[in-house]
Amino acid sequence: MSEEKSPRLFSPLKLRSVELRNRVVVSPMCQYMSVDGAPTDWHLVHLGKFAIGGAGLVFGEETAIEPAGRKTYDCAGLWADRHVRAYRRINDFLKEHGATPGIQLGHSGFRGSCHGALRNWEALTPENTTSECPPWTVIGPSVPRGAKPWPKIREMDRDNIAANLKRWREATLRSVDAGFQVLEIHGAHGYLIHEFLSPITNHRTDAYGGDLYGRMRFALEVTEVVREAWPLELPLFFRVSAVDGKGGVWNIEDTVALAHELKIRGVDVIDCSSGGVSGSTDMPIVPRVPGYHVDYAREVKHRCSVATMAVGLITDALQAEDILRAQSADLIALARELMWNPHWASHAAKSLGLSDPFSVLPESYGFRLRRREAEAQMPWNQVSSKRRQQ
Ligand SMILES: Cc1cc2nc3c(=O)[nH]c(=O)nc-3n(C[C@H](O)[C@H](O)[C@H](O)COP(=O)(O)O)c2cc1C
Structure with a gap:
């Protein structure tokens, strides 16, 4: 096979004991289709079609480590043993079709207790109470300046932080039982971990705030408890907001410092995204041009000698292949393009001249x-x- 006939996008990647069949990754996508945290048939079909379509690694959506770590009533969770079986059923299916199942564990911090995207993230109010769960008081490193009266926000004290770390550990152990083979910690998009990292949202004066290392403490402690509970032979990813926004206070230098520390603690892949924290600033988002996070992935990869994943308006096979060939990233994640074309991998295989592009699909x-x-x-x-x- 000539150089052109063996695209990097379709070369396997070994991470610890797990071999991904190719570099196409389904980026986490919240579905708001869970019932009391548990995935449903929707998730089996939604995620299953990506495995059939040939993706190497299929991430499910951000999955809350505790009920109050959800954004909405319909978000996914893994806070109870009863959830495990439903995830296992999906993971068995993904594996049967050659894909590696990944979970993204997260906590919404003070971006919780709301309605979903289709209702513009409006806060839940007492009238929205379901029988199991009233709208909840959300938690974060500090009460944001100029916070609205609802949802109520509580600043986490040391006991809350310890309890939260315990929940990360328990959800990790359940992820093992559910048969996931890759775990990603969601440290981006203005949710709990990112709220601790960014000086826009962290105004603490104790050991979890202040300078960069104080603000990184919570992220690093989460990583330590997760790594300790997650089997050594399985890879760990961490999603960062590489910058809060264009000209953001949390910047790429901070991300490089964080990635160094994450690598030391056993993180294998840094998944480079951006944004989510703005507070009362009028900071613009990173402009949505094709491959808008690739530069961050390249910088982290080379300065920290760690594998990275690029995401953000990657839609074209040649574009993905160029990112890999330029060694800007090791993995290519797609979200919206895959929603539109779940068989994207096999189309990409054809565009890149794979001798049998249909081999990417089930026989x-x-x-x-x-x-x-x-x-x-x-x-x-x-x-x-x-x-x-x-
Ligand atoms: C419907 C939808 C849900 C998303 N949910 C999550 C999520 O649960 N966790 C996360 O880290 N990112 C989430 N994202 C962001 C995507 O993972 C991805 O980073 C972003 O859409 C940019 O990639 P794209 O241009 O290929 O869509 C979501 C995006 C979409 C479109």
């Missing part, structure tokens, strides 16, 4: 599509296709 599809391709090459079809072009 029951590949067999039929190869036949269709052969039929299209028949002389009579060549004639009619020429006529159509005239």
Whole structure:
């Protein structure tokens, strides 16, 4: 096979004992379709189609470590043993079709107790109470300046932090039982960990605030408890907001310092995103141009000698291949493009000249599509296709 015929996008990647079949990753995507934290048939079909479509690593959505770590009533969670079986069923399916199942554990911090995207993240009010759970008081490192009266916000004290770390540990152990093979800590997008990191949202004067190392303490403690509970042979990812926003206070230098510390603590891949914290600033978001986080992934990869994942408006096979060939990242994550085309991997395989692009799909599809391709090459079809072009 020539250089061109062996695209990097379709080369496997070994992380600890786990071999991803290719570099196409399904980025975490909240679905707001869970019932009391548990995934449903929606998730089996939603995630299952990406495994059938040929992705190497399939992340489910941000999954709350405790009920109050959800954003909405419909968010995913893994705070109870009863959730484990439902995730295992999905993971068994993903593995059966050659994909590696990943979980993103998270806590919404003070971005919780609200309605979902379709209702513009409005805060839940007492009238929205469900039988199991009233709108809850949210937690964070500090009460944000100029906070609205609802949802109520509580600054975490040392006991709350200790209890929270325990929840991360328990959810990690459940992730093992559920058969996940990759775990990502959600440290981005203005949720709890990012709220501790950014000086916009962390005004503490104790050991969890102040200078960069004080603000990183919570993120690093979460990483330590998770790494300790997550089997040594399985890879750990961490999603960062590489910058709060354009000209943000948390910047790429802070991210590089954080990534160094995460690597020392056993994080294998830094997943580079941005944004989520703005507070009362009018900081603009990072402009949404194709591959808008790739520069951050490259910088972290080279300055910290750690594997990185690039995400953000990567839609085209050649674009993805160029990112890998330029050694800007080791993995390519896609979200919205995969929603539109869950079989993106096999289309990418064709664009990049893989000798049998249908091999990326299950054989029951590949067999039929190869036949269709052969039929299209028949002389009579060549004639009619020429006529159509005239
Ligand atoms: C529907 C939807 C839900 C998302 N949910 C999450 C999430 O649960 N966790 C997360 O870290 N990012 C989440 N994201 C962000 C994506 O993972 C991704 O970083 C972002 O959409 C940029 O990639 P894209 O241009 O390929 O869509 C979500 C994005 C979408 C579109």
